[in-house]
Every structure is written in structure tokens, then in C-alpha cells.
Amino acid sequence: MSESAVSGFDQARIEAAVREILAAIGEDPDRDGLIETPARVARAYAEAFAGLHQHAGDVLAKKFEVDHDELVIVRDIALYSTCEHHLLPFHGVAHIGYLPSGGQVTGLSKLARLVDVYARRPQVQERLTSQIADALVEHLSVMGCIVVVEAEHLCMSMRGVRKPGAQTITSAVRGSLRHPATRAEAMSLLLGGAR
Numbered sequence: 001m002s003e004s005a006v007s008g009f010d011q012a013r014i015e016a017a018v019r020e021i022l023a024a025i026g027e028d029p030d031r032d033g034l035i036e037t038p039a040r041v042a043r044a045y046a047e048a049f050a051g052l053h054q055h056a057g058d059v060l061a062k063k064f065e066v067d068h069d070e071l072v073i074v075r076d077i078a079l080y081s082t083c084e085h086h087l088l089p090f091h092g093v094a095h096i097g098y099l100p101s102g103g104q105v106t107g108l109s110k111l112a113r114l115v116d117v118y119a120r121r122p123q124v125q126e127r128l129t130s131q132i133a134d135a136l137v138e139h140l141s142v143m144g145c146i147v148v149v150e151a152e153h154l155c156m157s158m159r160g161v162r163k164p165g166a167q168t169i170t171s172a173v174r175g176s177l178r179h180p181a182t183r184a185e186a187m188s189l190l191l192g193g194a195r
């Protein structure tokens with residue numbers, strides 16, 4: 001077993017599989033334009049699925065003491081993920097809001113990194129959304145949080161039902177933001193109330 005296989009990512013195996021797929025669709029994997037493709041795809045997969053080997057707890061490990069117990073919102077965090085049903089991309093934005101607990105906040109960039117930890121895996125949008133929310137509860141001990149993901153799935157655009165432009169919107173709300181009034185305020189800020 002190669003070293004990359006030990007760490008959970010087997011570059012050589014991906015290359016062999018891609019070569020096999022090229023042959024199976026009737027292509028010549030040895031022609032000039034394709035000869036490096038298996039290695040390129042393996043490198044692309046290493047990025048696209050890097051989140052499988054990352055942990056939300058590491059991303060959220062560093063905290064800052066800030067005297068702020070009101071909503072913190074980061075909106076329009078670009079995300080690229082891969083639908084686990086077709087291995088085709090889905091992409092869009094995530095919006096995250098949370099109520100800090102005990103004066104502890106995380107660095108703003110860590111929220112974007114958290115999105116990537118869960119986006120860079122074979123995913124479904126619903127699970128991506130709830131995993132981000134659950135990680136904020138578990139690792140940042142937030143009073144409450146809300147996560148909204150808006151995305152277009154290429155498996156719905158370029159094949160199958162062929163409906164380009166359809167946006168799927170999913171949300172996950174935890175803790176005190178579940179109360180209807182605070183939830184409505186957070187949702188309105190998240191989705192553009194302050195725009």
C-alpha cells in the first residue's frame with residue numbers, strides 16, 4: 001500500500017480507476033491529450049475531497065475572548081461540493097450566523113474553513129448544512145446558530161432533469177435561535193435584510 005493510501009487517499013488507485021473509466025467510455029487513455037488526465041483528476045480529487053481528512057474541531061480550536069453576545073453573521077461564503085449521488089459538483093453560497101457563548105468567538109475565516117471541511121466530501125446539501133451547524137454547537141459552544149446553504153446542483157443542470165438555474169436552499173437552526181422571533185430576525189439578516 002502506498003503512503004498516500006495509509007493516510008486515506010490513494011493517488012495511484014484513483015489514476016488507475018480514471019484510466020479505466022476513459023477506456024470504458026470508448027476513449028483511448030493513451031492518446032496525447034489524455035495521457036496526463038488520470039494524474040490530474042487524482043490531484044483534483046485530492047482537493048475536492050480533502051475535507052474527509054480534516055476535522056472541524058481543529059478548525060475551531062482557536063478562540064478569542066470578545067465581549068459580544070449578539071449575532072455574528074458571515075454571509076455569501078462561496079462553496080463547492082460534490083453530490084454523492086452522481087459525483088458532480090454543486091456550488092453556491094453558505095450563510096452562517098451564531099450567538100457567541102461566554103464571550104468566546106472564532107476567527108471569521110474559520111467559519112469559511114468550516115464550510116470547506118464539510119463541502120469537500122461526497123455530500124448531500126442537507127447533511128452539509130446540518131454538519132456545519134452541529135460543529136458550531138459542539139466545538140464553539142454557541143448559544144445558537146443558523147446555517148443556510150443556497151446551491152445549484154450540476155446533476156440537475158447538465159444532465160437528468162436538465163433545469164439549469166434551480167437553486168436548492170437548506171437551513172439548519174440550533175439552540176436559542178430556534179425561537180420563532182430570533183430565528184426570523186437571523187434569517188432576515190442572513191438572507192439580505194441588511195443589504
Ligand SMILES: Nc1nc2c(ncn2[C@@H]2O[C@H](COP(=O)(O)OP(=O)(O)OP(=O)(O)O)[C@@H](O)[C@H]2O)c(=O)[nH]1
Pocket residue numbers: 083084085123124125126153155156159160161
Ligand atoms: N436531497 C438531495 N438530493 C440530491 C442532492 N444532490 C442530488 N440529489 C438528488 O439525488 C437524486 C438521485 O435520484 P436517483 O433516482 O437515485 O438517480 P437518477 O436516476 O440519476 O435521478 P435523476 O437526477 O432524476 O435523473 C436525484 O433526484 C438528485 O436530484 C442533495 O444534495 N440532496
Ligand SMILES: [Zn+2]
Pocket residue numbers: 083084085086087088153155156
Ligand atoms: Zn447528483
